[in-house]
Amino acid sequence: MLTASDIGVRIGERWLLREVSLNLRPGLLTVVLGPNGAGKSTLLGVLAGERPPTVGTVSLAGRPLASWPVLALARRRAVLPQSAGLQSAFTVEEVVALGRNPFHGTADAVSDRAAIRAAMVETDVAGLGGRLVPTLSGGEQQRVHLARCLAQLAAPIDDTGPKALLLDEPTAGLDPAHQHRLMATARRFAHDGGLVLAIVHDLNLAAQYADRLLILHDGRLVFDGTPVAGLTPPRLAAVFEIEVMVIPHPADGSPLVVQTGIRPGTASLPAPLPASRRHDG
Amino acid sequence: MTIIDAMKSSSRPRREIRGRAVVTTCLCAAVAVALLAAGSGAVAITPAQVLQLLLAPLDVDLGIATDARHGLVFWSIRLPRVLLAILVGASLGLAGAVMQGLFRNPLADPGLIGVSSSAALAAVATIVVGVHGVGWISPELRPYALPAAAFAGGLAGTLVVWRIGTVEGRTMTATTLLAGIAVNAVAQAGIGFLVFVSDEQQLRDLSFWLLGSLAGTTWATLLPAAAVMLVPLLVLPLLARALNALLLGEREALHLGVSTQAVSRLAITLCAVAVGGAVAVSGVIGFVGLVVPHIVRLLTGPDHRHVLPGAMALGAALLLGADLVSRTVVLPAELPIGIVTALAGGPFFVWLIRRRRDWG
Numbered sequence: 001m002l003t004a005s006d007i008g009v010r011i012g013e014r015w016l017l018r019e020v021s022l023n024l025r026p027g028l029l030t031v032v033l034g035p036n037g038a039g040k041s042t043l044l045g046v047l048a049g050e051r052p053p054t055v056g057t058v059s060l061a062g063r064p065l066a067s068w069p070v071l072a073l074a075r076r077r078a079v080l081p082q083s084a085g086l087q088s089a090f091t092v093e094e095v096v097a098l099g100r101n102p103f104h105g106t107a108d109a110v111s112d113r114a115a116i117r118a119a120m121v122e123t124d125v126a127g128l129g130g131r132l133v134p135t136l137s138g139g140e141q142q143r144v145h146l147a148r149c150l151a152q153l154a155a156p157i158d159d160t161g162p163k164a165l166l167l168d169e170p171t172a173g174l175d176p177a178h179q180h181r182l183m184a185t186a187r188r189f190a191h192d193g194g195l196v197l198a199i200v201h202d203l204n205l206a207a208q209y210a211d212r213l214l215i216l217h218d219g220r221l222v223f224d225g226t227p228v229a230g231l232t233p234p235r236l237a238a239v240f241e242i243e244v245m246v247i248p249h250p251a252d253g254s255p256l257v258v259q260t261g262i263r264p265g266t267a268s269l270p271a272p273l274p275a276s277r278r279h280d281g
Numbered sequence: 282m283t284i285i286d287a288m289k290s291s292s293r294p295r296r297e298i299r300g301r302a303v304v305t306t307c308l309c310a311a312v313a314v315a316l317l318a319a320g321s322g323a324v325a326i327t328p329a330q331v332l333q334l335l336l337a338p339l340d341v342d343l344g345i346a347t348d349a350r351h352g353l354v355f356w357s358i359r360l361p362r363v364l365l366a367i368l369v370g371a372s373l374g375l376a377g378a379v380m381q382g383l384f385r386n387p388l389a390d391p392g393l394i395g396v397s398s399s400a401a402l403a404a405v406a407t408i409v410v411g412v413h414g415v416g417w418i419s420p421e422l423r424p425y426a427l428p429a430a431a432f433a434g435g436l437a438g439t440l441v442v443w444r445i446g447t448v449e450g451r452t453m454t455a456t457t458l459l460a461g462i463a464v465n466a467v468a469q470a471g472i473g474f475l476v477f478v479s480d481e482q483q484l485r486d487l488s489f490w491l492l493g494s495l496a497g498t499t500w501a502t503l504l505p506a507a508a509v510m511l512v513p514l515l516v517l518p519l520l521a522r523a524l525n526a527l528l529l530g531e532r533e534a535l536h537l538g539v540s541t542q543a544v545s546r547l548a549i550t551l552c553a554v555a556v557g558g559a560v561a562v563s564g565v566i567g568f569v570g571l572v573v574p575h576i577v578r579l580l581t582g583p584d585h586r587h588v589l590p591g592a593m594a595l596g597a598a599l600l601l602g603a604d605l606v607s608r609t610v611v612l613p614a615e616l617p618i619g620i621v622t623a624l625a626g627g628p629f630f631v632w633l634i635r636r637r638r639d640w641g
Contacts, residue, residue: 050532074538081532087385088528088583091296101526102538152537 001026001195002047002077002164007056009042009219016042017053017219024197026162029183029190031206031227032199034216035240040199041082043216044168047197048079061161074102077164078149082172092128092136092144096120099151111154119150122185124178138173146170146182156194165189167198171205183209203257207231208249215239231255237263300587303580307594311367314601319363321605324354331355362498365506366604367597369495369563372510372555374596377570378577378588379517382524383548384454391556391570394457394549395464399438400560401491402468402475404431408487409475427490428506428561435557438464443549454531454545492617493566495604506562513555514593520548521585528583566619568626569596569603575633599625 001024008018017039024030024047034040046053049065058065060076078099086095096119100112120126123143128136133144146167153163167186171179179202187209190196200206206213206227213230215223217239223230236244241263249256320326326334326347333345334355376391383389391397407430442464446457472491479487523544526534531541559566577591603621610616 048536050535070535070540071538074536077536079532079536081530081536086529089578090528090583094296094582094584095529098526098529098537101522104522 001162002058002060002197004043004047004053004058005056007046007053007058009039009046009051010054015219017046020056020216020219020221022214022221022224024164024195026157026164026193026195027190028211029187029196029198029209030212030214031210032197032214032216033201033203033206033230033239038216038239039219040216041168042219044079044166044197044199048077048166049073050079060164071102074152075108076160077166078152080146080149080165080167080170082168086133086141089132089134092125092131092133092147093120095133095144096125096147096151099148102152108154115151115154116147118154119147122150123147124181139175139178142170142173143178143182146185150185150189153189153194156189156192162193162195164195165197167196169199169201171200171202179205187211203231203236203244203259204249207255207257208252228255231257296582296584297587300581300584300591303577304587304591304594307577307591307598311594311598311601314598314605315363315367318366318601318605319355319359321609322354322359324350326351326355326359357499361500361503362495362604363601365495365498365503365562366601368503368507368510368514369559369566370569370597370600371514371593372559372596373566373569373600374573374577374592374594375514375517375589376552376555376559377572377596378574378585378592379520379524379548379552380570381574382528382583382585382588383545384458385528385530386458387575388571389458391552392465392565392567394461394552395438395442395468396435396553396556397560397565398465398468398472399441400431400435400557401565402471403434403437404428404490404560404564405472405475405487406430406434408490409479409483411483424502425505428502431561432509432557435560436553438468439549439553439557443546457549489617490564491619493564493619493622494607494615494617495563496608496615498562502562506558510555510558513551513558517548517551517555518589518593520544521589524548524585524589525583564617564619566600566622568622568630569600572626572629572633573599576629 003023005021007020009016020043032040032043045051046058049058049068052066060068060073065073093116096116097112099119100109100115103109103112117126120129123146125140125143125147128140128144133141136144149165153165156163165186170182170186174182183198183205186196186198190211210227213223213225213227214221215230215235222239223235231246233244233246236242236257243260243263245258245260246255247258248254316328316331319331320328329343329345330347330351333343333347334352336343373391377389380389380391380393381387404427407427442457442460445460445463446453448456476484476487523534523539526537526539527541527544529537534541556570573596574588574592577588577595581587581591599622600618603618603625607616607618607621
């Protein structure tokens with residue numbers, strides 16, 4: 001439904017993203033992994049229609065993104081950016097209600113209240129309704145903005161078609177319980193017929209929840225497939241420069257990545273192991 | 282659970298009710314001060330008599346005695362001045378609220394995008410160049426030379442700021458704000474130079490004008506100003522929802538379906554028209570655009586659906602009050618109104634800073 005054809009993004013002489021082609025389908029939770037500077041946020045920004053790619057095209061529901069009016073786009077897809085820094089003294093409920101702005105004056109406005117309530121319950125911010133958003137912790141604010149995105153989409157799929165939810169590091173700043181809760185929400189949204197793309201840093205969170213895994217490295221898409229196929233020690237060593245062991249998760253059999261250290265010889269930092277040996281000697 | 286839910290879900294309506302109540306109160310305050318202002322001065326007219334005078338053309342007789350002198354003073358002196366105060370106050374308050382929302386900066390002021398200082402520069406230039414410069418204009422149009430120059434100067438200054446702030450077709454709010462500061466500085470230098478070369482009479486004229494005044498308002502000056510300034514007053518409040526979304530950030534607003542480029546251009550243009558118009562007819566009146574939106578936001582919260590109409594009403598009320606003070610406190614002379622607004626606004630602003638809370 002959301003398709004990128006051979007897209008590249010260049011800033012100055014540097015390609016932040018190149019030769020990326022993918023087709024995101026509803027029904028699947030797609031997780032993007034990659035080290036810092038791999039081009040994850042750039043990819044998400046291009047897929048969100050925030051910036052046009054230097055080369056290539058992106059289309060949603062068969063129509064080039066550039067030809068979508070912003071309002072029509074806002075009724076079909078929501079974007080949770082990294083750390084939205086809201087300083088205004090809006091209450092939690094007011095911020096979530098802003099998600100319904102695209103439907104102001106349409107027939108869908110009748111479901112505003114219900115969509116806002118449901119989104120607040122789903123993200124566990126119903127109890128914060130009257131609090132001022134700038135007074136909340138970073139993690140709480142993140143959940144409020146997720147609630148705003150969920151309220152914007154109301155349902156994963158409706159008679160206009162499936163909706164798209166793009167999440168840029170949604171678990172950053174969340175405690176473990178809320179990280180799992182968020183990933184479960186994202187997965188449920190996808191399994192109920194929506195399209196979800198989430199950038200995540202935690203390899204195990206990705207392994208546990210992703211239906212489809214994308215790995216970006218130096219602006220290129222180096223892997224596109226299942227977490228089991230993607231999370232292999234050689235690939236993680238090449239992309240993330242870490243030494244890992246991958247074992248089956250005792251609970252659900254998904255890959256469990258145990259990080260044992262920095263890949264020797266590649267890190268610019270002094271390797272910790274020889275130093276401790278010297279200390280022993 | 283249901284009771285708790287009901288209590289929680291009532292929190293938004295409560296803020297909404299509060300917002301509407303604040304707007305209504307500000308409107309009532311504006312009407313009350315308008316009635317008071319229309320009646321105060323050398324010829325005293327009671328509020329009841331003002332009502333009677335207003336209703337007389339509609340053949341409504343409240344049975345309140347008024348004499349011909351009342352009618353003359355009210356219709357030809359007081360009413361145009363009161364209406365101009367409403368127009369200018371509402372425009373400054375509204376433009377300030379829109380600017381603060383658009384730039385997500387609680388210190389943004391209509392003057393910050395360079396509009397007031399460039400309007401002032403054009404007006405001061407007109408005063409100093411004087412009759413030599415306007416000799417080619419027919420005598421009956423000469424009274425309009427100053428406001429027209431101020432208005433054109435304000436728009437020109439905004440255009441410059443806008444061009445600096447627009448990079449590759451995108452208007453960057455932060456760059457625009459900084460460009461406004463730069464244009465302000467250059468315009469102030471120009472004003473300083475003109476003050477330096479002006480003679481004594483010109484100096485009196487221009488210093489009075491730089492401090493703002495509604496003195497000498499007639500229907501002839503009011504009506505063209507009203508025609509121009511009503512456009513932003515009617516259109517800017519329609520941007521309330523878009524401005525709310527913009528408070529989340531430009532990207533977030535875009536994802537919520539707001540055409541951020543179109544909205545910021547429209548908002549900047551209309552603010553320039555509103556403030557340029559206000560400066561053209563009344564000179565530079567400081568602090569109203571800065572302080573009024575803060576007072577309203579303090580009472581209603583940041584929702585622009587309440588802040589914008591509230592700032593219009595409170596701006597009108599405050600300017601009516603300030604004008605009333607300026608023309609009655611040092612009788613028979615008149616104090617420039619900018620002195621009154623700055624004197625009241627300055628200490629309030631200090632209090633605002635000391636609260637150390639961000640209401641932007």
